[in-house]
Amino acid sequence: MHLVEIEGLVKRFGDIVAVDEASITIEPGEAFALLGPNGAGKxxxxxxxxxxxxxxxxxxxxxxxxxxxxPDRVRRMLGYVPQTLSADPALTGYENLLIVSKLLRMPRNERELVIAEVLRLVDLEDAADRLVRTYSGGMVRRLEVAQAILHRPLLLVLDEPTVGLDPTARRSVWEALFALRRRDGTTLLFTTHYMEEAESYADRVAIMNRGRVVACGTPAELERAVPGATTLDDVFTALTGDVLESGGSFSDTRRLRRRLQRFN
Known part of the structure; x- marks a missing residue:
């Protein structure tokens, strides 16, 4: 059975069609990338x-x-790391995780063990008692991943998990994510504006354009299907007429700068 099934999905906001008859499936244990220009519907x-x-x-x-x-049963199977900041910079890493564990109604006698496990998994044990405002961008993102996986979800959904991070910080986030896959077999669904991430980390890729899924397959399959394409970047440009740029729209950039300022 597919873990995720999306069939004929439509989402309208007034006269605007944000998602237009989109269909994808995601298999258990898969790392699946959703790509598209800004406003594509991802x-x-x-x-x-x-x-x-x-x-x-x-x-x-x-x-x-x-x-x-x-919806309640589905939420219990999900972990979600949004683009916007989900960790409180005024608290320590441990305190952030403790609050999330209480919101998840974890039994008191299990909380400490679970928090210790995820801190090890994301390599934040030594920083657990530091205020999050002192963390680097990569550390903050790893903490947000830790918050999302406390309950060991079947599916972890990440919306641009490494946007704005330097290459070293991006690599540290992916190391944490793949440690999670090794431990639990967790399925990953992520969006990214970094094409090399999709090529390196995704088992399969779906490309969206103007609300529709215009291609889906492994990076190698997509490259073979588009004449003259030698990279996933070539495929993306051919199918969308656009170049995938990091950083998003003006609003995305403004939100990112405000987020980063909280840690200066």
Whole structure:
């Protein structure tokens, strides 16, 4: 059984069609990248999948459960790392995780063990008692991953998990994510504006353009399918008529700068 099934998904905001008859499936244990130009519908699709937005029409299931009929059960199977800041810089790393564990209603006698495990997994044991405002960007993102995996979700959804990070910090985030895959077999669904991340870390890739899924397959399959393409970047440009740029729109950039300023 597919872990994620999205079939004929449509999302309208008034007269604007953000997602237009989009369909994808994701297998258990897979690392799946969702690519597209700004405004292609990626974040909208993700927000529907994690039950933050209702679809206009279509089917979205996680582990066979319809996200609109069983949102509470679906949320228990998900971890979500959004683009926006989800860690409190005024608290320590440990305190952030403790609050999340309480929100998840973890039994008191399990919290300390679970928090210690995820701190080891994301390599933040030595920084657990430091205020998050003193963390580097990569450390903050690893903490946010730790928050999202406390309950060992089947599916971890990450919306641009490494945007704005330097190459070393980006690599540290991916090392934490793949340590999670080795430990739990967690399925990863991520968006990214860094093409090399999709080529290096995704088992399969879907490319969206103007709300539609225009291609889906392994990076090698997509490169073979597009005449003259030798890289995933070539495929993206041929299918969307655009160049994938990091940093997003003006609003995305402004949000990112505000986020980073909180750690200066």
């Amino acid at each position: 974040t909208t699709m993700i927000r529907i999948l994690v039950t933050l937005l209702p679809p206009t029409s279509g089917i979205v299931r996680v582990a066979g459960l319809d996200v609109t009929r069983y």
